[in-house]
Amino acid sequence: MTLTDTNSWTGIREVLLRRIHNRIWQPGELIPHEADLAEEFGCARTTVNRALRDLAESGLVIRKRRAGTRVAINPPQRATLTIPIIREEVESLGRSYRHSILERNLRPLPPMLHGAFQVSLSEDVLFLKTLHFSDERPYAFEERHINLDAAPDARDLAFNEISANEWLVHNAPYTHGDLSFFAVNADETLCGKLDATTGTALFAMERITWAGEMPITHVRLIFAPGYRMRTEI
Amino acid sequence: MTLTDTNSWTGIREVLLRRIHNRIWQPGELIPHEADLAEEFGCARTTVNRALRDLAESGLVIRKRRAGTRVAINPPQRATLTIPIIREEVESLGRSYRHSILERNLRPLPPMLHGAFQVSLSEDVLFLKTLHFSDERPYAFEERHINLDAAPDARDLAFNEISANEWLVHNAPYTHGDLSFFAVNADETLCGKLDATTGTALFAMERITWAGEMPITHVRLIFAPGYRMRTEI
């Protein structure tokens, strides 16, 4: 028997969670309101509120003013992915990291991105092809467009020391972005770079970030064969 | 000029966020403590606390007792994925959903899962192969193992009406799980099921869930060609 400290908001959250798991409160059912729970647990309403707010954040209960709090019918299965800087991901596995710039030039924004980079850009964008290595084995291949209006300093950087990924994180923080994951077949070019045989299924990620209205960068990362993105829920 | 209500915790959060974005507080730098900020904004410390707590949750600042609050050096790029029930995902796109059970039988737990399903299981597990359709076109192929110790009622269900996915969400809630994403090549069997040509790169997801110590289910979902998992950050 685990005694839960019913006087802390985390403790109360655990008790409420158990009731939901044990079907004492059925999905869709209205649960007692804050004041009643506060009385039951002998604590302030604020404390119950904190616990319920946390459960609502994780999607387990739905709260509406005046309508009350009810157990979610379809608890949305949320997973928080941590998308690390590649160098850190590699190094955290105890391997050595290195990257190499395969291509670097200025070019007009490719039509594919005109929609995403809604703002009409005055000039060329910086285009980079980078190969990331883990213990000298290819880890991921990166294609990136950088909006020089958003990060003018990038124009003069070679990105040999610090990767564009890392530099941007530190020098052009974004406010929001779109992220997507998908699978691609390795084509001729990718094979050579990623040590794959033609056709191998590769895990890929694409990301576009903005600072307010201003698009910053577009990246497409294709990982070497066998890559898995993991998380806990 | 956007006037931010500096008297609400969200307003204060925005102001702090701007300062971080504008490098008024550099990454790694210690920011004023709650009491000072409260005085500056003319509000209670609790309100500043709420704003800072929120920024800490999103990983933008690191807070330590006595040590104070500092701007994160590598703001971890977190993304929250919502993994919906397939039916809902399909229907939310305005398409009709249908699923069909291709195989259903009891079998011993495959060795591959002995590690994950740590507990030694007394008996067979329920194995299911399901094909999910969107507007009658194949959407995803599912292979699933269900621990009948955790969900005994599943033994007598055909899962023709409601998919195992949905039934489990409602009838065997989990406390935690492992989730991973990767890419696979379509083999002969998959091709037929998913309307793919041999070798096509397919996006796949694998998930194992537990209720406390008790493993509930293992699923492997392979999506039809072209699938993208999207989210905003």
Add this chain to the structure above:
DNA sequence: CACATTAATATGTGCATGCATATTATCTTA
């Protein structure tokens, strides 16, 4: 000087209270 002890301090959390706000239920009124 190295190490343990103690004090100082910033954040974390709980409480009582009051008011704000969204939403539902009820009561008017045409």
Add this chain to the structure above:
DNA sequence: TAAGATAATATGCATGCACATATTAATGTG
């Protein structure tokens, strides 16, 4: 009776205060 105004109510949030807790800085001691 239907539509609109009004009251009731559950959650949301701000405040001021007190105390808990983790961590650092200062201090004392062998």
